[in-house]
Amino acid sequence: MAVKPMAVRSAGFGETVAEALAGGGRLLALCRLPGGEVGAVCDPPAGVRVVAATTGGPLGRPSASGVVAALHDEARLASDGVEWSTPAPEVRVHGAGVFTFPLGPVRADVAESAAWRLFVMGDEVLGLHMDFGYKPRGMEQMMEEAGAEAGILAAERVTGTSVVAHAIAYAQAWETALGLVPPAPAVAWRGMLAELERLHSHLGDLAALAASTGLPVAAAELLLLKEQMLRLNQDLTGHRYLRGVVGVGGLRRQPDARALTAARLTGMLATYRAVISELDGSTSFLDRLHGAGRIPPAWVEAIQPVGPVGRAAGLPYDVRTDRPYGPYLDGAPAPALEADADAWARYRIRVAEVEASVAWLLARLPQSRALPQGAERCSLADLRRGAAQNAGEPAVALGRAEGPRGEVCYLVSPDGPWVRVRPASAVNWAVLPPAVAENNVLQDQPIIDASFGLSVAAMDR
Amino acid sequence: MAIVYRRWWRGLRGSRTTQFPWRPAPELFPPASRPVEVLEAPPRGPLTRSLAIRQIDVGSCGAPEAELALLSSPTYDISRFGYSFTPSPRHADLLLVTGGLQPAMVPVLRQTYEAMPAPCRVVALGCCAAADCPLRSAADATAELRKVVPVHVWVPGCPPSPAAIIAGLFAAVGRDAPGLADWVKGR
Numbered sequence: 001m002a003v004k005p006m007a008v009r010s011a012g013f014g015e016t017v018a019e020a021l022a023g024g025g026r027l028l029a030l031c032r033l034p035g036g037e038v039g040a041v042c043d044p045p046a047g048v049r050v051v052a053a054t055t056g057g058p059l060g061r062p063s064a065s066g067v068v069a070a071l072h073d074e075a076r077l078a079s080d081g082v083e084w085s086t087p088a089p090e091v092r093v094h095g096a097g098v099f100t101f102p103l104g105p106v107r108a109d110v111a112e113s114a115a116w117r118l119f120v121m122g123d124e125v126l127g128l129h130m131d132f133g134y135k136p137r138g139m140e141q142m143m144e145e146a147g148a149e150a151g152i153l154a155a156e157r158v159t160g161t162s163v164v165a166h167a168i169a170y171a172q173a174w175e176t177a178l179g180l181v182p183p184a185p186a187v188a189w190r191g192m193l194a195e196l197e198r199l200h201s202h203l204g205d206l207a208a209l210a211a212s213t214g215l216p217v218a219a220a221e222l223l224l225l226k227e228q229m230l231r232l233n234q235d236l237t238g239h240r241y242l243r244g245v246v247g248v249g250g251l252r253r254q255p256d257a258r259a260l261t262a263a264r265l266t267g268m269l270a271t272y273r274a275v276i277s278e279l280d281g282s283t284s285f286l287d288r289l290h291g292a293g294r295i296p297p298a299w300v301e302a303i304q305p306v307g308p309v310g311r312a313a314g315l316p317y318d319v320r321t322d323r324p325y326g327p328y329l330d331g332a333p334a335p336a337l338e339a340d341a342d343a344w345a346r347y348r349i350r351v352a353e354v355e356a357s358v359a360w361l362l363a364r365l366p367q368s369r370a371l372p373q374g375a376e377r378c379s380l381a382d383l384r385r386g387a388a389q390n391a392g393e394p395a396v397a398l399g400r401a402e403g404p405r406g407e408v409c410y411l412v413s414p415d416g417p418w419v420r421v422r423p424a425s426a427v428n429w430a431v432l433p434p435a436v437a438e439n440n441v442l443q444d445q446p447i448i449d450a451s452f453g454l455s456v457a458a459m460d461r
Numbered sequence: 462m463a464i465v466y467r468r469w470w471r472g473l474r475g476s477r478t479t480q481f482p483w484r485p486a487p488e489l490f491p492p493a494s495r496p497v498e499v500l501e502a503p504p505r506g507p508l509t510r511s512l513a514i515r516q517i518d519v520g521s522c523g524a525p526e527a528e529l530a531l532l533s534s535p536t537y538d539i540s541r542f543g544y545s546f547t548p549s550p551r552h553a554d555l556l557l558v559t560g561g562l563q564p565a566m567v568p569v570l571r572q573t574y575e576a577m578p579a580p581c582r583v584v585a586l587g588c589c590a591a592a593d594c595p596l597r598s599a600a601d602a603t604a605e606l607r608k609v610v611p612v613h614v615w616v617p618g619c620p621p622s623p624a625a626i627i628a629g630l631f632a633a634v635g636r637d638a639p640g641l642a643d644w645v646k647g648r
Contacts, residue, residue: 105566105569106515106517106550106569106573107548108548109516109546109547109548110516110526110529110530110546111516111518111526112518112521112523112526113517113518113519113566113569133565134563134565134566134569135518135519135520135521135560135563135565135566136563136565137520137522137561137563157522157524157619158522159522159523160521160522160523160524160525160526160527160620161523161524161527163524204527204530207530207534208530220534220535223530223531223533223534223535223536224534224535224536226531226534227531227534227536230531240528240620240622241524241527241620243619455523456518456523457521457522457523
């Protein structure tokens with residue numbers, strides 16, 4: 001949807017944002033708008049609004065509930081040259097017997113670079129401080145330089161394992177901005193690819209969770225299933241992580257429908273159910289997961305985590321059902337909801353989502369056979385015409401999709417061009433420190449980490 | 462724990478036995494058009510058959526890490542060659558670099574490399590690591606991997622498949638190509 005920015009005085013910025021979010025709205029992103037002013041993208045039930053603040057003078061820190069997520073965008077705003085009136089306090093923990101346990105940026109066996117400091121007293125974790133910023137790659141600038149069409153290459157590389165979700169959100173944002181309507185077969189394929197991506201991502205997360213609880217057999221079984229899904233992707237599109245398929249205005253490459261057979265999905269599901277039933281019956285697994293990394297309710301309310309992390313904390317928000325788009329207009333996979341907000345709840349959500357995605361894919365398999373070949377994309381002329389017609393339009397277009405880790409938002413404007421990303425992990429990292437500091441011991445840390453399954457690359461985009 | 466493993470073992474021996482794809486499909490190996498490239502001769506030394514590998518992410522998207530996690534899965538299982546990942550660079554014989562080098566990671570990369578005992582081999586993974594990715598902007602290109610550490614082997618791909626990574630590891634320790642071909646064919 002396209003929304004025009006609404007300018008307000010900077011002094012009342014936080015209050016205006018809070019007002020725009022009244023009645024249960026969500027803050028989607030906080031960023032510098034194409035015109036140079038700082039803006040908040042709000043998603044109240046009445047429809048998306050962009051609240052802009054003028055740049056003169058420091059900004060009042062947004063203080064309303066739901067706006068706390070904005071704190072997380074602060075570092076990025078600071079890099080845009082924005083000063084906040086209250087600096088972020090330096091994290092320090094004092095006391096007899098309190099130790100700082102530094103971790104990173106080179107950490108674990110295979111991990112992305114981020115530096116963490118765990119404050120511990122004996123085994124108990126008192127707090128966690130996360131330092132990002134070791135590898136910001138300037139993806140947004142890359143997308144802006146590349147332009148609408150080629151920028152999708154960068155969008156697919158913001159987070160390596162949420163390729164399709166980013167590509168769909170990016171494509172939808174530009175299609176809105178340029179007034180394009182992708183052909184129906186392309187939209188249908190996008191949905192299938194998004195669910196296939198959810199399958200391999202969730203299987204990898206579940207394998208990491210099994211490995212973190214010391215169950216290598218379960219991890220090996222789940223990784224085998226993940227490899228099966230990656231090979232299915234390879235046969236379907238020529239890329240294991242489904243890069244190079246979704247394009248602005250449709251698809252860039254036609255998937256080979258013959259590779260996506262019901263037998264491959266049901267075969268995977270049968271083994272998967274056996275592995276999960278064994279995991280559910282392993283007392284050591286249950287013991288480690290129950291109550292580990294529980295997000296305090298106040299933080300759930302304030303940050304409103306998205307994706308499996310949010311749905312495991314009693315927030316039913318799912319872009320596929322709440323703001324249905326393209327492939328999900330005629331039905332989304334069955335939603336899952338848990339209330340405990342702990343590692344076990346996040347595990348249950350992922351387990352249920354794998355089942356739901358396979359069921360959704362199986363129901364749409366016959367249609368995929370009937371999809372016409374060829375006309376999978378708006379013509380390049382359409383794209384250029386759209387760009388020419390909409391040049392100089394100040395409106396910001398929003399595109400969003402539900403990725404394996406949750407809601408992915410893209411804000412684009414043809415004027416510039418200008419692109420901003422709000423990946424799911426950018427919200428969800430904010431609830432990790434309070435969850436770790438909630439009655440956990442140091443040995444729970446790998447389990448909590450695996451149960452969240454967040455991406456550093458999305459933060460350092 | 463023992464009870465848990467017995468349960469697993471019973472499950473595995475039963476009708477639900479998984480068909481282990483012991484060998485990766487040959488098509489997953491680097492194609493002839495994009496082979497693993499030896500940029501510099503890797504240093505000679507002992508321990509070519511029991512490599513301890515330290516991975517460092519200097520600016521990746523996370524996909525190479527996902528593929529590296531699969532190296533420990535039964536499909537690829539690098540432990541059968543005697544290879545393993547180590548948390549400490551001080552125990553490592555080989556540095557696997559993922560992603561395009563970003564400025565903040567330059568001192569971290571240098572420290573990690575200097576902490577490793579000689580002989581130290583360096584394998585760079587992916588298109589971004591080798592700086593020929595079409596996505597690289599001019600700003601990124603100022604930080605070049607080879608200005609900081611020597612890079613012996615480059616594995617192409619975005620991300621490189623696990624089998625291609627194994628081929629890169631073989632190249633870094635000078636394991637001969639015939640051995641690799643035999644392994645692919647399953648001899």
